[in-house]
Amino acid sequence: MLKVDHERCTECRMCYIVCRELDINAVYIALEPLHRIEIDPEACTFPGCTACLMYCPAAGSIVETETGRSVVPPPAEAWRS
């Protein structure tokens, strides 16, 4: 599972655009806290899809929920899965 690290995220919304374009729609605009980017773990297909990790320009802004490990840029195993 993935989540956004709001200390590092620049809210550029590239993840949102690519996720919507691929029709996965896991990235969404939260109403609270006001209009922050979030990832819906129910809809996210990671590690099946890693598109947002490749488009994200801010290293460390998307992390594994369980370990807190940064997956931006995508780690080597993401390319093999």
Add this chain to the structure above:
Amino acid sequence: MRDLPGKELAQELIAASRAAARATPMEDVITAADGGRLDNAATHRLIGRLWALERMFYYIYGGWGQGLEMNDFPPSVKYLFSKQIVDESTHEMLYMDLLLKKGFVVNQKTAFADPACAFTVNSSLAYYVFSLRNLATYPHTIRIAALNLGPKVLELAWTEALATSVDDADVKGAFASQLVENRSHVSMGRRIVEEFIAKPVDAELARWAIGIATRDYCRYLREVADITLGRPLTAPTPPRVRVLD
């Protein structure tokens, strides 16, 4: 602090728009929501039409941005404009999230062809969009005055009313969360008029541009209300002057 030259003009323009803000065609939709008559199908049509306009702002602001030059205005004016572009994009995303979450559309691709969400040239939506886009050739201060002290004041009023009237928590949240940005856009417009519209000729131009933008916005809102409530579309008012050659 010194008195800003356009202070009185800004107050005049905001007061005029506020006076008209609760008399727009959206009042019919608000009344329907108050009476619990805004069912899922009507909500789909409402959000679809609002999304269709929001996504056209990428096109409108793109044209306005091309009309900006280096050093024509201080950086603060351009910062406020970039903030407004991001906010408008946020609202577009909020409406799309809502369309997907409520199952009104299967995905973004199908939304473009959905009758409630589609953009068609022969519509009041297109008329309003082209009207705003047309302001690309006017000074940035004039077009910001036209949008932010005209339609944005009306939008703030009906959004606030709908956020109170609708029962559905998701729809209510989408409207309520936009209020902070809509209020900010009106304040940005006020500040820009106060600071940069000083000459009488510019003040007249701003009054004219607000009149045009508000008229065309109300025409779009009439279409939104008609489509949302399943009414036949209201024919536009014929122009007062016919151009013959």
